[in-house]
Amino acid sequence: MLAHADDPAQRTLAKYRANGGYRALGKALSRTPEQVTDEVLRSGLRGRGGAGFPTGKKWQFVPKDSKKPKYLCVNADESEPGTCKDRQIMERDPHQMIEGALIAAYAIGAGACYVYVRGEYPHSIRAMEEAIDEARAAGLVGKGILGTKFSCEMWVHPGAGAYICGEETALLSSLEGGRGYPRLKPPFPAVEGLWRCPTIVNNVETLACVTHIVARGAEWWASMGCSGSTGTRLFCVSGHVKRPGVYELECGKFTLRQLLEEFCGGTNTGRPIKGCMPGGSSFQVLRADELDVRFDVDALAKAGSSLGSGGIIVFDDSISAVDVALNIAEFYSHESCGQCTPCREGSDWVRKILVRLASGRGSKSDLDLLWDVTRKMDGTTICPLAEALVWPVQSYLEKFPADFEAAVARRASA
């Protein structure tokens, strides 16, 4: 996916085509939609947005007998802390995503595709608009694509600053012109999504993968990575590392420690790694002694965390787990949409308790209260934003108890 990322001309249609671009689309259009879906299913591709759901299976949920129009939405609302990969595709090689989106639209029978890009990404918005305009002018977007009967419109839709809109049903609420409120599932968007019509929401990187899968075949894709996590994947490394950046790697072929120590050169501070959040800030932290885990979806799930969106945040031993947890709580309490009481109130309670602890005003009972409040938030809300706060905070409490006890002792000694 990043093969041509360093070539500034790759953004243009001419260069993208010279490198073999849009041949996969031609190939897909010469097959039936079912054959295309089957190819993606056989590749083992799982969504790159965070949940890791098999992409081909998602497409199959679109009811074939529905007379309603069908829609494709590209989730380009990349907002998970630690994640900055979709931006690389949109700004450096946007046509591979457009091509994948057209293939997906063909497979599910969609006649319109909306690319929902977060408002804080003006560069991505511009790059996508330019690329789509160029594709439209060349007959790749619009009516009768590549001389076939397949037609699909494509538009960039800018968000306006709300983390929750990366949750697929919130994205749909926002796209319809409302507040970005998540919806209860079922019905799933594949059955009832945008304007209550069948809708597939796919992540930017997922669709870029689709292009390569159709171009070179499901078997080729599945020969990379490991079972359960096929192909290559983009990883974003941030925090206290010598070489932060976006890396494209095969899943399952290395451990987290190898990635951080060999590829990223260890910490930039010379201090030891204290912990690492391997899948964005919404999942559990791993301690330095837990980094020998193989880097794939299933292995990380077994280790009690998640590969999530591929955002790896590393911190050294100079920072207290209380301060890290507080920063995370500030984020989620700010981004809670406010629909569900446990999340709206609970996230602010958690934040306030952590403020007390971090400022040396916390007591032993605050630790119990943290457990109590977070347990009551878990599983009691419409969308997973509450868990995205609860799981990391509980994991910091569990894995770095000494930091929390030290915070309590600061008050006792004051």
Place this chain on the structure above:
Amino acid sequence: MSVPPGPLPRPLVERIEALFARYPYRRAALLPALHLVQKEHGGWLPDDAIRATADLFGLPDQEVRGVIGFYEMFHTHPVGRHVVRVCKTLPCKLRGADGILRHIEARYGVENGGTTGDGRFTLECFECLGHCSTGPMMLVDDERHENLTAEAVDRALGALR
């Protein structure tokens, strides 16, 4: 004497109406339209512009205000000539975002959400701006500045007029 332009000048209305064609229901064009209206009004949404936009969409203006209030990037109060958004989330914090914010606050005499005395810029301490591998970072209007140091901040903000 020329007639002062209303809250939504004709060319802007035409651009918004062109957006309607992209969706089966015009309501879906609300966010893109509000971005255009805000830009037209120097970075914020005055009351009369909100009312005129609501009329254009056939919505009660309270409905439109409810949408505006949900999103961080819309302003309902005047802002400076530029908007400076500094990312404060964990990856940037680990690379020194707190120090960058303190530097801006002290050097330019402005607090989070406030505007400099000369009206040059409004400072916003923002949650994750998605440049985690090149933090600390800030967006100055639509331009990004990565791997920030205090000196780099001064160069970028000093160039603003």
